[in-house]
Amino acid sequence: MRMIFGLVLLVGLGLAGFAVYMAQGYIDQYERQLAAERAARTQQVDLVPVVVAKEHLRYGQQVTLDNLRRVQWPKTSLPEGVFQTAEELFPEGKPKFRTVLRAMEAGEPLLAVKVTEPGADAGLTSRLTRGMRAFAIRVDVTSGVSGFLRPGDRVDVYWTGQSRQKQVTKLIESGVRLIAVDQIADEDTSRPVIARTVTVEVSPQQVAALAQAQSTGRLSLSLVGADDDLVAEVVQVDQKTLLGIEDAPVVVEEKEEVCTIRTRRGAEVVEIPIPCTN
Structure with missing residues (x-):
């Protein structure tokens, strides 16, 4: 009887040790998965809301909130002139529509250079810098x-x-x-x-x-x-x-220098040529 009791005790201790071993392995695996998940979260892309076209928008079309929706966009790659809120797109006290200057596809971010100011049409004045x-x-x-x-x-x-x-x-x-x-x-x-x-x-x-x-x-x-x-x-x-016609060079003829002196003979002034000394 004692032998049976001792055998049962040994089997119980073995099972208990095996259970502890298995539990320890499970805990270690769970901790590794948790650490990997935390590391992945630290590398996750930071997203921000962006206003995009809900449908294809053509030139001259008036855009309201019904034609738009908000999606999450990577913060590090935001296009210049993007709208993030309805308040930025249609400020308080302004008309609730803009006009398309450049066609946009569904899902494309709405940019300031592609639409007019609130309430403006697509005329030339809206296109001038x-x-x-x-x-x-x-x-x-x-x-x-x-x-x-x-x-x-x-x-x-x-x-x-x-x-x-x-x-x-x-x-x-x-x-x-x-x-x-x-x-x-x-x-x-x-x-x-x-x-x-x-x-x-x-x-x-x-x-x-x-x-x-x-x-x-x-x-x-x-x-x-x-x-x-x-x-x-x-x-x-x-x-x-x-x-490929070149202008002919202009030849300037040198005039012979003449030196004179003036003398008065009564009421008449006479110029008499003399040799030039210069």
Whole structure:
């Protein structure tokens, strides 16, 4: 009987030790998982609310809160000019709509550069940078780059006219931004237009220069590449430069120096030539 009791006691102690071992392993595993979860939380991206388009928004469309929603966005990659709250988008006392200046897809963040101020329409005044003016330039198929111009493009402006009794072509403005082609101000348009006028964004000083150039000659536009950030150098070409004709050197004939003295003979003054001593 004692042997059976002792055997049972040993088995019980063994089972108890095994249970303690298993519990210790489970606890260690749980602590490792908990530590890994805490480490993952410290590396988690910090998110902030951002206003995005709920649906596709086209140029000229009025945007209200019904067209928008808020989503979580990584704080470290917030686009410039983004709206985070409805109060930022529509301040108190302001109209509760804005107008789309550039088309946006569903889920795209709403940016200040893509919409007007509250209550404004999509006219040219909403597209002008502070301190800049809109100026219209007359163009045709040849001077307007054959209809490939679109709002948002940049162009160089050349003037052709008479200068110092000769016909010249000169670059007068570089990298000017187009804000409208005829009556179209939508930058997302893909339809080619043979325009009669284009509207550019320039400073008041540039307005005066372009107005003077347009009234005294002919303006032509040259399209600048989207990724071209080089500033065009001074360009001026006349007919002789175009044809490679060099002006003949001007020969100045030296006149023989004549020295004289004046003498008075009565009421008459007479000049008498003499050898020059210089």
